[in-house]
Amino acid sequence: MGLARNTVLYAYEQLATEGYVSSDRQGTVVVDLKSNVRLSVRLSVQLSGQLSVRAGESDAAQDVLPLAQARLSRRAQNQSHTHNQAQLQVQSQEGAALDSGASKNTVDAVLPDAALTSAFAPGVPALADFPQASWRRLLDRAWRSCSVAQLNYGEAAGELRLRVAIADHLRASRGVLCEADQVFITDGTQSSLDLCARLFADVGDIVWMENPGYKGALTAFHAAQLQVHAVSLDEQGLAPDEIDIVQHRPKLIYVTPSHQYPLGSVLSLSRRMQLINHALAAGALIIEDDYDSEFRHDGPPLAAMQGLVADAPVLYLGTFSKTMFPALRIGFMVVPKHLVAALTRALAHAVPRGRACDQLALAEFIQSGQFAAHLRKMRRLYRHRRDVLSAALSLHLGDLGVVCGGSAGMHLALILDARAPDTLVCAQALQQGIVVHPLSLHALSHAAPVFNGLVLGYAQIAPEQIEIAVEKLAHIVRQLVR
Structure with a gap:
């Protein structure tokens, strides 16, 4: 060839x-993906009796016909217009408060602000490398063109121009099948999770979560009074068994398939198709948190689950906190077509949007190609920093830990020797100005399997500082082991 x-x-x-x-x-x-998927379909049919299978279809994904389609929760449907407006305004504010304080970490509340940009605070992008001058020009242009009407509350779904820009970007870069009307602007991932938990599930409904998993999602689900069921992981990602399927029928399934948080595994294609089939069988929705998969280091970005099947039962969540900067406070949800009208009605008088100029500036940032250029620059930067951190960990801690999760994103996970408890390592590291998060705190419950290790963000730390910080960490770990 x-x-x-x-x-x-x-x-x-x-x-x-x-x-x-x-x-x-x-x-x-x-x-043989088709055999794997059909095995999953047969299992789901036997267990739930909720599927019918079409004969003679070549596409295994089309073999599934859900009898019940996911819809808004009863509490969202039953609220009166007046009550809906007051209640969801409060919930939106709660979600925004959660989002401002709950990034993908576990100890932000007890850390000084300066520590959040230290090595190795996860979830923090390379803020010094963001093109502030270009962004200021876009903001200035947006404000000059802003009308009096745009100073009022905006549409609950967000500015149409930004929704169009996001839809175009997702189709090209992530394989997401969507139109602009399926995109809803939020105040960030935590705000999106809060809305998903309240609008698509009722009190007492079951939500599947990866274990270990993202504590921000756990917070949102607990706040919505959902039953969180921890599902184990294996080398292919989320691995539900017959007990999970039969005894813990989900209303929502939360996953981070492109870069599992915090371990960093990738959900295999066959496992993604099986999970979609489980969701269809249960009449459930999958919440796909695509928090940092734009930064794929070993090959191009993986296609999103949302685009694997037409009209997939997937709520696709994204954010600009990692790709741009956290203070922007703009995220988005992409919902299935059949939910657009109901969700629009539910949010129309409940979540008034503002900050039109920020959204218009972001739309121009995307449509002008500056966003794509920024992503290319950050991918090169983060890939280099990942390589430096991986080499340093191998040199100084290779005999006491195993590194995982380096194929994408902005952090690595280090599974540590059990003789060095991760909470003690983190406490002693903080005394030396090094912020690392204990992997054990990402277990969903005390009864769930616990990993002993560290979550190491590398996006915001200069390569020349990585080696020094890792040496200090290694000294702490070795002292504890001795």
Whole structure:
């Protein structure tokens, strides 16, 4: 074919990463995805009796016909117009408060503000490398063109121009199947999670969560009085078993498939299709938190779950806190088409939007190509910092820990020797100005399996500082082991 060997190897590695092929000593074979999916469908039929299977269809994803389609929760449907307005305004403010204080970490509340930009605080982008001058020009232009009407409350779904820009970007970069009317602007991922928990589930409904998982999601689900059911992980990601399916029928399924938080695994393609089938069988919605998958280091970004099946039962969540800067406070949800009208009505008088100029500036930032250029620059920067951190951890802690989760994102997970409790490591590191988060605190309950280790954000730390910080961490760990 006239292709270089490295090009071919790179293509096969990408196919393996996405779960299309598997390799062993015998060679590389195409994974029988259809058999895996149909096995999942048969299991779901036996367990729930809620599916019917079409005969003769070539696409396994089309074999599933849900009898019950996901809809707004009863509490969202039953609220009167007046009560809906007052109640959801309070809930929106609560969600915004959660979002401003709950990033993907566990100890922000007890840390000084300066520590949040220290090594190795997770979830913090390289703020010094954001193009502030360009952003100020866009803001100035937006304010000059702002009308008097735009100083009032805006549409609950957000500025149309930004929704169009986001939809175009997601179709091109993430394989998301959506139109602008399916995009709803929020105040960030935590605000999106709060809305999902309250609008798509009722008190006492079950939500599946990855274990270990993101504590911000756990907070939102507990605030909405949902039953959180911890589902274990394996090398392919979320791994529900028959007990999960039969005894803990979900209303919502929360996953971080492209870069599991905090371990960093990638949900395989066959597992994604099985999860979609489980959701269809249960009449559930999958919440796909795509928090940092724009930063894919080993190959191009993986396609989102939302785009794998037409009209997939997926609520796709994204944020600009990681790709741009946290203080922007803009995130978004992409909802299935059949939910657009109901969600629009539910939010119309309940979540009044503002900050039109910020949204218009962001729309121009995306549509002008500056956002894509910024992402390319950050990918190179973060890939280099990941490599430096990986090498330093291997050199100084290779005998006492295992690094995982480096294929994407802005953090690594380090599984530590049990003789060095991660909470003690983090406490002693903080005394030396190093912010690391204990992996054990990401367990969803005391009864759930607990990983001992560290979550290490590397996006905001200069490469020359990484080696010094890792040496200090290694000294702390070795002292505890001794």
